[in-house]
Amino acid sequence: MSEKIPLIFNPSAHAEKGKQFADKLRSFSERIELYETKDHSHLKEIANGLVSQSYSRIAVAGGDGTINAVIESILSADIELGIFPTGTMNLFAREIGLPLNNLKECWEVIKQGKKNKVDVFKAGDSIFVQVAGVGYDAKIIEETSWENKKKFGRFSYLISAFSVANQDPPVIKVIPESGEIIEGAFVLIGNGALYGPALKLFPEASNDDRLLDVMVFKNQSPTDILRYVSGITFGRMEKTKGIEYVKASRIRVESDTEVPFEVDGELAGVTPVEFVPCDKQLTVFVP
Numbered sequence: 001m002s003e004k005i006p007l008i009f010n011p012s013a014h015a016e017k018g019k020q021f022a023d024k025l026r027s028f029s030e031r032i033e034l035y036e037t038k039d040h041s042h043l044k045e046i047a048n049g050l051v052s053q054s055y056s057r058i059a060v061a062g063g064d065g066t067i068n069a070v071i072e073s074i075l076s077a078d079i080e081l082g083i084f085p086t087g088t089m090n091l092f093a094r095e096i097g098l099p100l101n102n103l104k105e106c107w108e109v110i111k112q113g114k115k116n117k118v119d120v121f122k123a124g125d126s127i128f129v130q131v132a133g134v135g136y137d138a139k140i141i142e143e144t145s146w147e148n149k150k151k152f153g154r155f156s157y158l159i160s161a162f163s164v165a166n167q168d169p170p171v172i173k174v175i176p177e178s179g180e181i182i183e184g185a186f187v188l189i190g191n192g193a194l195y196g197p198a199l200k201l202f203p204e205a206s207n208d209d210r211l212l213d214v215m216v217f218k219n220q221s222p223t224d225i226l227r228y229v230s231g232i233t234f235g236r237m238e239k240t241k242g243i244e245y246v247k248a249s250r251i252r253v254e255s256d257t258e259v260p261f262e263v264d265g266e267l268a269g270v271t272p273v274e275f276v277p278c279d280k281q282l283t284v285f286v287p
Contacts, residue, residue: 047073063087082110128263135186176248
């Protein structure tokens with residue numbers, strides 16, 4: 001394994017630390033070629049350009065949104081992916097067991113060359129590798145302004161969470177391939193087990209079984225949300241009223257009004273939307 005490895009990196013996510021960060025990544029090996037991105041469309045342009053150059057491995061430094069964008073570009077090309085988790089949310093990196101605060105160890109993982117195949121799912125025109133949501137959590141992302149994120153950090157999502165919980169919930173219909181309709185106020189869909197700040201939300205999920213783990217929540221008042229969260233946190237989900245858990249290889253989600261959905265923490269569109277498996281799996285370096 002001596003070919004160059006392009007590493008896609010978003011320096012703006014790290015502001016003034018960006019340069020130190022870039023120098024650190026470069027210091028690991030002469031084989032790392034850093035590609036700094038300016039924004040999302042530039043990132044896609046870089047990733048697509050690297051795919052056309054027939055690299056067999058590409059690495060990415062970023063959070064779930066950045067990783068998602070790179071996966072979308074490389075999936076059809078059988079390129080192996082190395083990950084340096086450097087974002088605020090690193091759920092996928094946690095899911096596959098990568099060290100979170102040690103970039104050097106992440107490079108060692110790539111060098112050692114152990115790989116896993118992981119399912120990727122389509123959601124409308126987007127893809128996701130970890131988690132998707134329709135309704136409540138997507139609405140929180142939609143209503144959390146950049147200014148608030150800057151001012152309150154992660155706490156800004158809690159402020160939005162409370163505000164959204166007080167709104168009238170939509171009527172959402174989840175239709176698995178079995179055809180049986182499940183109604184609720186919002187839906188969370190897992191490819192892996194983890195969600196949010198590393199909560200083990202989907203206890204039965206496995207990211208290589210070609211199945212989605214789907215949780216339909218019947219209501220979204222503040223009282224209901226608290227009940228759901230405490231039930232899940234203390235491992236009593238199956239005893240918590242108002243949650244329905246199903247496994248399906250594909251689902252369609254419809255609603256009485258347009259409801260936003262998110263994939264890997266980024267807004268991706270509105271209902272109706274279908275969640276289906278991609279033809280190919282992702283090959284990713286793991287410890």
